[in-house]
Amino acid sequence: MYRSSNPVLRNQAFAGQTVGQEQMTVNGTINKILTLFMCILFGALVTWAVAESNPGLAFLLTGVGGFGGFIMCLVIIFSRPAQPGTMMGIYAILEGFFLGGFTLIMESMYPGIAMQAGMGTICVFGVMFMIYRFEIIKPTERFMIGVSSAMGAVFLIYLLSFFLSFAGMGIPFLHSSGPVGILISLIFIGIAALMLIVDFGVIEAGVKNKAPASMEWWGAFGLTITLIWVYIEMVRLISKLRNN
Template identity: 30%
Template sequence: MKSNNPVFARTEEFNRASTNAYGNQTYPGGSSVQGSSDPSTWGTGTPTDERSGGRMTIDSVVQATGISLAVVMVTAAITWWFIGDVAAGNGFVNEDNYQRAIALMTIGSLGAFGLSMVNSFKRVVSPPLVLLFAAVEGVALGALSKFFESYAGAGVVTGAVVGTFAAFAGTLAAYKIFNIQVGQKFRIFVVAAMFGMVGLGLLSFVLSMFGVTTGLFGFGTLGLVMAVVGLVLGIFMLILDFDYVENGIAAGLPERESWRAAFGLTVSLVWIYTNLLRILAIFSQD
């Protein structure tokens, strides 16, 4: 089984599958699966493996993801505090704090994008690099959240946080209850759409440096459409993440691959949060 998700496709153990005499796929560690297993059967123990020192389990994925998200939230909170108040009251803006927010948002976004590419295409996952990505992403999110708060009010940030975790819980429930199967065409579509959105974002950023505004990521109708499309795409990305975790556990991947899953889940949740933030900001306009 070979994943088309660039975050997971570099995993040698996951892609090194063979077929046994019964036509089922076999994986490192001697396990075999036919189709996708029920998420309710995912392992929660900590079996050992002589080659890797442990296997990937749902517990190890939850722990790694929790640490990654905690780093994002801590650095976001520090960045939020460091920027200070952007809105000066009576419709005025504190120009120094506003420029500080824009600078940190730009630096953090570019740094997070670079580290996400490194983590996505790195053959052997590196937990320190995943955590570094989470820290830099937190800087970008803290500045972005401060920017949106000054534009649309504090309620949009809280609403986006609550909505993100609701989207995660709802997608996981749907994945389990409806036993969603991830096919090859779906993987290709989601990955292509993700890179398409990233490409459009980079193009809009470059054009904005020359005074050209596309409106794709603005607060108008086109921006709303793109934000809704981005939100739906984020949900699809979560489904790919759940599929990787399910099949990775069944494949007996080394425990370190939990960090690759944590990276994928962090990227998806950040993606959902930023699009929800924009949607709420657009609807909060007078």
Template identity: 30%
Template structure:
């Protein structure tokens, strides 16, 4: 099993999960998470066993288990809060969406390392991140008209293609690919921090160096951006894979919020990277 950073802290998605939760029953004990019906039958009378088997099959809602449908609903709710925050950030002064960026970063760390998910914290993260996304989108829209719509459709396109490939079984997360993904993530983070320092000190003027620096006629920032988009797409694969794992294990329903959080983080990352690529291309065309 390949784990995405943040998910590996949650017992719903790592190898420590099974046999740690019990089901909720109405007047009787249900089989625990990861426990077979035979294991849960100890001490039950024949009449109780017959009653249990005569009952209609319980749904994931009845058993308080994670399901694809519930995960979709929670993800859409978090995404709706993100959009509300984005609308507010679009119309707010820069200081507001900068505060949103800082708050979103802090809330992301809290959610990533919290074993028991909190719906309130996930929604708070979505709103704070929405403030930042809306504000920076407005900034780019004023600088390069039209690229926000392109970035939105680009993000939806990458998401749809990745989901389709995963659903078809043609693409799966593997431990080897995930290790490469983690190494690339660390490298990208270090590179970004170095580049940020160079910008603050005036050595470079734009993200990833001067726009005039090109490889085979393509700005360096675009090449790096494409690689990062591929990384974000693989992060989506990890999200889908671990949602599938949680559902198959019968993880408690609350962990659908962890899955929703992971998807929101990746979608925002993907959108911002596509927006940045479009901004570099538009800027290079002006020069």
């Protein structure tokens, strides 16, 4: 059994299949990934369509998508539904609402940033997949614990920054466009990129261990979350660079 410290992809989830169950496959996981990204695209298109006639409602959708997506993600992770497809689809649509509005706002401030960030995300995905495929970096248990711990630290930093903002405070350099702020964004992108190695490793191990077919959703879910993170960090980095 493949061991993972990723809370989305828990150890027991990728144990071998029981008799009579369909097993996890690479093609099945890819189909689930495409399904989630179609849901994200749908949500983004809804926000864009609404923004043309009612910018205020689009802004509301963005907030609902961001907060609702975060809550839905936590519910999915901690409730561990046996058939998570519907809940994950709802999560993806909510994320689409948020990403659609987020992209519109950033595009209005930095024309062309959406395409630049999108291409950057694709490049990061491609490079990390090749690094994984040629075993330049292997997702060992220590590696996975280290990367997951770093991811948790980033999450706590953003969470602290969010709460401090209500008091008119912030974490120094986190949002600055200076050299330190740019370095922070590069570090965060690096951590997110390494999480892709974790995702690839867990998916491959699930297939090799003949995990139940329902685990395809979990593999797709983890990879989708990481790619969303890479995209957001890429937008933040490019916006900082263009401020200079």
